[in-house]
Amino acid sequence: MTDSSPYTPPAIWQWNKESGGKFASINRPVAGATHDKDLPVGKHPLQLYSLATPNGVKVTVMLEELLALGHSGAEYDAWLVPIQEGAQFSSGFVAVNPNSKIPALMDRSGAEPVRVFESGAILLYLAEKFGAFVPTDPAQRAECLSWLFWQMGSAPFLGGGFGHFYAYAPEKYEYPINRYAMEVKCQMDVLNQRLAAHEYLAGSEYTVADMAAWPWYGALAKGQLYEAGEFLQVHEYTHVVRWADQIAQRPAVQRGRKVNRTWGEPASQLHERHDASDFDTRTQDKLNPAS
Numbered sequence: 001m002t003d004s005s006p007y008t009p010p011a012i013w014q015w016n017k018e019s020g021g022k023f024a025s026i027n028r029p030v031a032g033a034t035h036d037k038d039l040p041v042g043k044h045p046l047q048l049y050s051l052a053t054p055n056g057v058k059v060t061v062m063l064e065e066l067l068a069l070g071h072s073g074a075e076y077d078a079w080l081v082p083i084q085e086g087a088q089f090s091s092g093f094v095a096v097n098p099n100s101k102i103p104a105l106m107d108r109s110g111a112e113p114v115r116v117f118e119s120g121a122i123l124l125y126l127a128e129k130f131g132a133f134v135p136t137d138p139a140q141r142a143e144c145l146s147w148l149f150w151q152m153g154s155a156p157f158l159g160g161g162f163g164h165f166y167a168y169a170p171e172k173y174e175y176p177i178n179r180y181a182m183e184v185k186c187q188m189d190v191l192n193q194r195l196a197a198h199e200y201l202a203g204s205e206y207t208v209a210d211m212a213a214w215p216w217y218g219a220l221a222k223g224q225l226y227e228a229g230e231f232l233q234v235h236e237y238t239h240v241v242r243w244a245d246q247i248a249q250r251p252a253v254q255r256g257r258k259v260n261r262t263w264g265e266p267a268s269q270l271h272e273r274h275d276a277s278d279f280d281t282r283t284q285d286k287l288n289p290a291s
Contacts, residue, residue, distance in 0.1 A: 009213070015028070015029050015166070017172075021167040022167075022263070023084070023168060025084060026083055026084060026086065026088070031094075031098060031099065031100065031209040032089075032094060032098075033089055033090060033093075033094040034086060034089040034090075035086075035088035035089065035090055035091070036090070036091045038090075038091070038092045039079070039089060039090070039092035039093060039095075039096065039106075040077075040079055041077075041106075041108070042077030042079070042274050043077065043274070043288075044075040044076050044077050044274075045073055045074075045075065045076075045107065045108055045109035046063065046074065046075065046076035046077070046105060046106070046107055046108070046109070047076065047077050047079070047107075047108060048060070048063070048076050048078045048079065048103060048104075048105050048108040049079050049081050049093060049102065049103065049104045049105075049261050050078060050079070050080075050081055050102045050103035050104070050259075050260045051081050051082065051083055051097065051102050051103075051107075052257065052259060052260045052261035052262070053102065053215075054155070054215035054216045054219065055101075055102065055103060055119040055155075055215070055261075056102050056103045056119075056260055057117060057215040057256060057257055058103075058119045058122075058123060058211055058212050058215055059103045059105065059122050059123065059126075059261040060078060060255075060256035060257070060260065060273070061102040061211050061215070061252065061253050061256030061257065062122075062123050062126055062127075062211050062212075062256070062257050063076050063078075063126070063256065064134070064207065064252035064253070064255045064256040064259075065132075065133065065211070065250075065252040065253075065256070066126065066130050067252070067276070068131060068252040069132055070128075070156055071130045072125070073109060073129075073130070073134065074130060074221040075276075076273070077272075077273070077274045078259045078272055078274075079176065079260075079271040079272055080260050080262070080271050080272050081093065081102050081104075081260075082084065082262070083102060085210065088100040088101065088102060095115075096115045096117060097117035097118075099116075099117065099118075100119075101117070101118075103116045103117075103119055103122060103261065104116070105117070105125075107125075107129075118152075118153070118222075119152075119212065120148055120149065120212060123148065123208040123209065123211060123212060126147070127208050133206070133207050133208045133211070134203060134207060134208065135173070135202065135203075140202065140203060140205075143202045143203060144201075144202035144207045144209050145209075147194075147201040147202055147207075147209035147212075147213070148207075148209045148212050150190075150206055150209075151209065151212040151213045151216065151217075152212070154187050155186070155216045157180055157183045157184060158180075158183075158184050158187065158216055158220065158225075159216070161176070161179070161180035161183065161184075162177070162180035162184045162226070162228070163225065163226045164182070165177050165180060166180070166181070166228055166231070167226040167227065167228070168228055169251055177218065181231070181232065184220075184232060185232060187217070188220070188221070188232070188234065188237045188240060189237070191217055191237070191239075191240050191243075192237040192238070192239045192240050192277065193215070193239075193277045195239035195240055195242070196239045199246075200243070201213060201245075206247075210243075210247060214243075214244065214247045214248075214253070215257075217240060217244070218240075218243070218244035218247060218248065219238075219244075220232070220234055221234050221237055221240040221241045221243075221244045222234075222241070222244055222245075222248075223235075225241065232239050255279055258270040258279065258283065259269055259272075259273045260272070260273070265285075266283065266284035266285035267283050267285040268281050268283070269283055270282060270284075273286070
């Protein structure tokens with residue numbers, strides 16, 4: 001529908017009602033903890049607190065890719081953070097990420113724990129820690145990081161912009177949907193032109209740039225985000241579709257996508273990951289075979 005009642009902002013904004021929509025309960029205009037609760041700590045050097053949203057999937061894919069390369073120090077515990085229940089506002093989580101967003105990582109491999117928050121920062125931290133998935137050649141490294149930060153700057157237009165107004169807002173309004181649909185289609189065209197000339201975003205090598213972009217734009221290209229595939233005509237971006245399919249075939253990506261996932265087919269859900277064997281024994285189809 002088209003908005004027929006123009007909104008005039010007040011002189012001073014006040015938070016006097018929930019914003020509405022699917023994720024209204026997790027939005028608030030202040031930071032900090034709402035309750036005291038320590039985070040669990042497992043046996044591995046890396047402790048991940050997350051959920052399998054696109055931003056969460058970036059990190060679990062990275063960790064599984066590192067393990068596939070033989071980096072045993074990348075073993076990790078992945079703890080589920082149910083954001084719709086407000087778990088990200090616990091005192092323990094806020095101590096790791098003061099912005100109360102998943103994913104958040106604690107590296108306990110050294111003398112003192114190191115916290116890392118924001119998905120792009122976590123990818124770059126792990127890449128530098130293990131010397132993998134970021135090129136060492138200066139020009140190639142610059143290209144990789146440019147695409148990594150392109151994704152970090154662009155995805156909010158896709159998720160918080162288009163996704164919110166098209167799929168989650170309590171009412172549909174023409175202006176914001178058109179505004180963000182135009183932006184998202186431009187982003188897809190940027191990717192499509194790049195991937196027409198290169199196998200991966202940074203060039204011929206699979207890097208953190210692909211790991212960052214794939215959970216968002218790969219899912220979009222396959223019609224898996226916001227039920228918007230037809231609306232955005234995503235099939236037209238043939239090179240993005242090729243790239244999305246190619247990355248989806250990687251075993252580490254298939255594993256990483258399951259971690260901290262609580263929706264979809266039971267076989268695709270591994271609520272928490274504490275050992276590599278969990279993929280064989282603790283997905284929801286194994287734990288609840290009747291379902």
